[in-house]
Amino acid sequence: MHSLTGRSCRLDLRRPCIMGILNVTPDSFSDGGRFLAPRAALEQARLMVAEGADVLDVGGESTRPGSQGVSEEEELARVVPVIELLARELPVPLSIDTTKSRVARAAMVAGAHFINDISGLRFDPGMARVAAETGAGLFLMHTSHRPERMQAHVDYQDLIGEILDYLRQGMEDALAAGVEVDKIAVDPGIGFGKTQEGNLEILRRLPEFLRLGRPVLLGTSRKSFLGAILDQPDPRQRLYPTLATVALGVAAGVRIFRVHDVGPAREVALTAFAVHPYDSSN
Template structure:
């Protein structure tokens, strides 16, 4: 029977002597929740962990694209699309995109994530050539002006290759490297840093009655499988981020179940990225029908994720997130 180990994460200043530091970062744990598919959860002392799992949970995470993952990092979203759910059309064109990238950098973004295909529920696939035309010139312009790390948000190998050639550093694949069979071998051959995300189906169908046997464990198993495939292809484990894909083929209940126990994904031995910014369930629960009114709810969930040791926050509202994070860090130490 497979066991899953979730550190019960703390940031309290009163830390027991036997507590373990989580992933070389700002949080600690002294107990672990052991989950399985067929038995009730159990709590054990962190000292009773299997040695290999203890090492995975405590090992400091290596820098990825110059990001210091011993501290929370902010990934600013730059959509160069006409139809993204929150900001479609606002940043199309090199000058608009460059100005927004500059603003995000100045307001505290540690990395900028550039996407040329909307993956909102119901979105249609964009042709590869069009996606390249939207993203590669923007990446080139940003790279020529600033040193900030850049990720390309794409499901397609050809788009990723053009983005890397233009100056991008990391490939962020919302399909978890399952959409384009050429993507995984490409990043392995070129030893590229990646983010592997879970989504159920594709954007056109992913919100049509999504179902799981056990959402937390199902997504863990998928990410574990894809991490192992990436490692086998040549990507070092310490250059892989994992993202459970909040809102991608998930109901509100699924999203909340993942966020409540997101610390489980630390046991993959990889940094965790969370992208909840302005998503529909925040509007539903936070009484904010318009995406632009969801900054407060987005920040609340971002801080909850950081309290569980999540290393990277993918956000639209960079200034608000950085400001809140600075205060959270000052209080939590």
């Protein structure tokens, strides 16, 4: 797990890797509407790169709990111009945050290197084929259902076991389609179809996800379960609890952190890593 391969790139995972979030949407829970225009997105991307982002994750459809999906045409119109611009202007790899295979393919043509699929290949049967055919790296996440219904599906007999089975099946589907194993990372999906206690249980049991033999991505940034802990309704005021989960993640062996606040997360991750370096045998 020393690296993760994308289309024509490789992420060095011998140290913590920071994925910067770039939402080009009007309705994302924390920064909706701020970076819809390509030039605004470019300026935010430049800031995150200057702060040490290793990869940027571009999303054109909000997947917060309760959100409604958008058409392929709308999503394409939002993300393709931004990815084309970032690919020309910036030196870091790009990821497309989508569950639609057509959007993923267009993003690869525009210059992206990774596909971040919150459904773990469940929502679109063509996604694994697109990843294989384009050579994209693939982030597979667990969710209980589509965003508009996922918080109505939060009951599990064995939360961690069921997430592991879900991610394992996604890996098998990707491999069967021809995706190379060194291109796959997994994400337990904190906040996606989980209760407050379920999210905390995932954090307590993060080392169990290393059993899958692939790098783990953790996405906790500014999420509502952190607000519930501190009675903080404003997502933009959840930096410190986010950073606490980054430190916990490094100690548990997580390699990639998807965050809004790149600079602080990078500093916390590297400090935690100095105390808890990764097992060199993995």
